Amino acid sequence: MTTRRQFLRNTGAFTATLTGGATLIAFAETQAKSDTGGRKTRWGLLIDVARCPDGCSTCVSACSEENGWGDTGNRLTDAQWIRKVMVTDPQSKLSRSLPVMCQHCAEPPCVDVCPTGASFKRADGIVLVDKHICIGCRYCMMACPYKARSFIHEPLQDQKSHAPRGKGTVESCTLCVHRVDLGRLPACVEACAAAGHDAMLFGDINDPESEISKRIAQHPVRKIRADLGTDPGVSYENL
Amino acid sequence: MKRTVYRELNLSPGLLLILGLLGLVVAAGLGAAWYMEYYGHVVTGMNNQIVWGLPHVFAIFLIVAASGVLNVASLASVFNRALYKPMARLSGLLAISLLAGGLAVLVLDLGRPDRLIVAMTHFNFKSIFAWNIFLYTGFFVIVAAYLFTQMGRGFGRFVRPAGWVAFVWRLALTTGTGSIFGWLVAREAYDAAIMAPLFIAMSLSFGLAVFILFTLRSCALSGREFGQDLLLRLGRLLGLFIAAVLYFTAVQHLTALYASEHRGVEGFLLFGDSIYTTMFWTGQVLIGGVVPLVLVTLPTHGVSRVAIKLASTLVIVGGFVQVYVIVIGGQVYPLALFPGMEVSSSFQDGVIAGYQPSLPEFLLGMGGVALALAIAVIGMKTLRFLPESLGDEAVDLQPEPRTGAVT
Ligand code: SF4
Ligand code: SF4
Numbered sequence: 001m002t003t004r005r006q007f008l009r010n011t012g013a014f015t016a017t018l019t020g021g022a023t024l025i026a027f028a029e030t031q032a033k034s035d036t037g038g039r040k041t042r043w044g045l046l047i048d049v050a051r052c053p054d055g056c057s058t059c060v061s062a063c064s065e066e067n068g069w070g071d072t073g074n075r076l077t078d079a080q081w082i083r084k085v086m087v088t089d090p091q092s093k094l095s096r097s098l099p100v101m102c103q104h105c106a107e108p109p110c111v112d113v114c115p116t117g118a119s120f121k122r123a124d125g126i127v128l129v130d131k132h133i134c135i136g137c138r139y140c141m142m143a144c145p146y147k148a149r150s151f152i153h154e155p156l157q158d159q160k161s162h163a164p165r166g167k168g169t170v171e172s173c174t175l176c177v178h179r180v181d182l183g184r185l186p187a188c189v190e191a192c193a194a195a196g197h198d199a200m201l202f203g204d205i206n207d208p209e210s211e212i213s214k215r216i217a218q219h220p221v222r223k224i225r226a227d228l229g230t231d232p233g234v235s236y237e238n239l
Numbered sequence: 240m241k242r243t244v245y246r247e248l249n250l251s252p253g254l255l256l257i258l259g260l261l262g263l264v265v266a267a268g269l270g271a272a273w274y275m276e277y278y279g280h281v282v283t284g285m286n287n288q289i290v291w292g293l294p295h296v297f298a299i300f301l302i303v304a305a306s307g308v309l310n311v312a313s314l315a316s317v318f319n320r321a322l323y324k325p326m327a328r329l330s331g332l333l334a335i336s337l338l339a340g341g342l343a344v345l346v347l348d349l350g351r352p353d354r355l356i357v358a359m360t361h362f363n364f365k366s367i368f369a370w371n372i373f374l375y376t377g378f379f380v381i382v383a384a385y386l387f388t389q390m391g392r393g394f395g396r397f398v399r400p401a402g403w404v405a406f407v408w409r410l411a412l413t414t415g416t417g418s419i420f421g422w423l424v425a426r427e428a429y430d431a432a433i434m435a436p437l438f439i440a441m442s443l444s445f446g447l448a449v450f451i452l453f454t455l456r457s458c459a460l461s462g463r464e465f466g467q468d469l470l471l472r473l474g475r476l477l478g479l480f481i482a483a484v485l486y487f488t489a490v491q492h493l494t495a496l497y498a499s500e501h502r503g504v505e506g507f508l509l510f511g512d513s514i515y516t517t518m519f520w521t522g523q524v525l526i527g528g529v530v531p532l533v534l535v536t537l538p539t540h541g542v543s544r545v546a547i548k549l550a551s552t553l554v555i556v557g558g559f560v561q562v563y564v565i566v567i568g569g570q571v572y573p574l575a576l577f578p579g580m581e582v583s584s585s586f587q588d589g590v591i592a593g594y595q596p597s598l599p600e601f602l603l604g605m606g607g608v609a610l611a612l613a614i615a616v617i618g619m620k621t622l623r624f625l626p627e628s629l630g631d632e633a634v635d636l637q638p639e640p641r642t643g644a645v646t
Pocket of ligand 2: 116129134137138140169
């Protein structure tokens with residue numbers, strides 16, 4: 001049953017997203033705890049590299065479509081929230097292709113270095129940039145080991161109301177926070193499944209009963225640059 | 240001790256011309272900043288891989304030099320060297336001016352310079368960048384107070400304590416600036432604690448070189464004397480600092496070569512076939528280090544004046560190149576997402592990135608330099624910063640002690 005307070009909270013979060021994704025923390029905190037009986041939710045992704053075909057970029061197009069970033073003809077300065085990376089073993093010449101996006105680190109260097117606190121981690125583990133406080137210093141881009149962030153180099157047209165962007169600020173994958181807060185899946189995950197690949201799994205990695213946690217517990221998974229101690233929320237299997 | 244008489248600069252046509260030219264360059268810099276702001280950073284050479292470009296090189300050079308230039312004042316009030324006392328005021332003034340110029344560039348290069356007030360009101364205390372904002376603002380206040388103790392009547396007894404505070408503060412400031420890089424674990428070229436001492440050595444060397452050239456020029460323009468022996472002393476000190484920079488540079492690269500995970504980027508910077516390798520060996524090491532070191536140690540009288548001037552110029556050129564290699568060279572090398580593997584993507588993964596500095600970036604940087612110089616000149620015009628004479632008979636040329644700290 002939805003109580004009046006919960007309803008207000010939900011609409012509150014929705015408007016906050018609409019007006020710039022500014023202060024979602026407070027909401028996420030209560031939400032994260034109330035849904036799980038005190039245990040904190042941590043949203044994460046598991047990517048099965050074996051199911052991710054070389055040459056497929058469904059997740060990339062879906063993200064670009066959903067969040068309104070994309071090719072403007074300036075390849076070097078255009079934003080890329082998610083990209084397909086080809087990894088090749090120099091000895092065996094064996095290649096794997098996998099999507100890389102913001103890893104929603106538990107210890108995010110981008111958050112540590114941000115002078116204003118514009119880079120922040122929500123209580124549910126999603127790492128975001130508050131577009132109202134970002135001064136565009138780009139220190140977070142220097143600090144991110146995954147090259148997950150883009151700087152908006154040009155004036156923007158046709159923005160999506162649920163994913164506000166701003167020239168002169170930095171942005172990255174939001175894990176489709178606007179969808180997640182409404183109980184939906186991130187656009188990439190949905191698109192990957194719809195295309196029949198099912199290579200991406202989204203869920204609460206802190207909940208031992210969730211499908212994602214079970215899969216992570218049963219299969220050997222890898223996190224990119226685990227040695228750096230960032231504790232990414234994105235894991236890869238069959239890499 | 241000899242009494243020093245200070246006098247403002249006279250408003251001569253020459254001075255007006257200089258101020259006019261500096262004003263033009265500042266205006267060009269502001270225009271460039273506006274242009275970058277209006278069209279976005281797409282009009283610069285920067286991109287999503289090279290996120291800090293030429294303006295950062297200018298800004299960091301100026302900030303590093305700002306703290307180093309204060310060294311002359313520290314020698315006077317902290318280490319009690321009478322020789323440097325007459326130049327202490329000017330050293331403080333230049334420190335403030337250079338920092339102001341550097342910060343102006345840094346701020347105007349932000350994606351949202353209009354949000355400066357946000358940067359001043361929202362602090363993330365975990366961020367070394369936020370700490371730097373404190374260090375920089377504090378530096379202005381402390382050096383201004385230090386100047387006041389020197390120039391105000393009856394504050395003489397506070398000069399030494401104020402000098403000490405300024406001394407400690409400037410070491411913290413340079414450590415902070417160096418640490419901006421040292422803390423970036425993701426970037427292989429930077430992830431090293433040696434960055435902090437290296438930056439301190441760089442600041443001493445760049446700062447003194449700037450100080451020598453600026454003071455010589457100011458004296459020449461206002462018809463004041465600058466003693467031969469005094470210059471020789473400054474030249475020798477410069478030699479020491481150049482050697483320190485070379486030493487820390489060697490340590491920096493040797494330790495990096497030793498750590499296997501840094502070998503890739505080191506090989507690229509030191510032995511590759513890119514422009515950065517040439518800049519490193521020719522610009523930074525040879526022009527900015529070895530040649531000036533030889534020049535200042537040349538004992539031959541007569542040529543020494545020219546030699547020291549030339550050495551100072553080369554230190555500045557080489558120093559600029561050094562900052563360029565650190566800032567840009569460190570960024571063009573790709574991040575290692577999967578160490579030991581080959582990677583490629585649409586986002587420049589696994590490739591050496593290119594960076595072409597653009598005219599607006601250059602103008603913005605030069606605007607900062609001009610702003611710094613203009614503030615210093617206006618300061619000397621309005622207040623008594625420059626002694627009537629820095630001739631050898633006007634300063635305290637006691638024999639230099641052979642030992643003892645100079646930094
Ligand atoms: S992947 Fe990069 S941008 Fe995302 S949380 Fe980690 S450090 Fe921050
Ligand atoms: S660019 Fe924005 S989000 Fe990134 S560190 Fe600077 S202020 Fe923070």
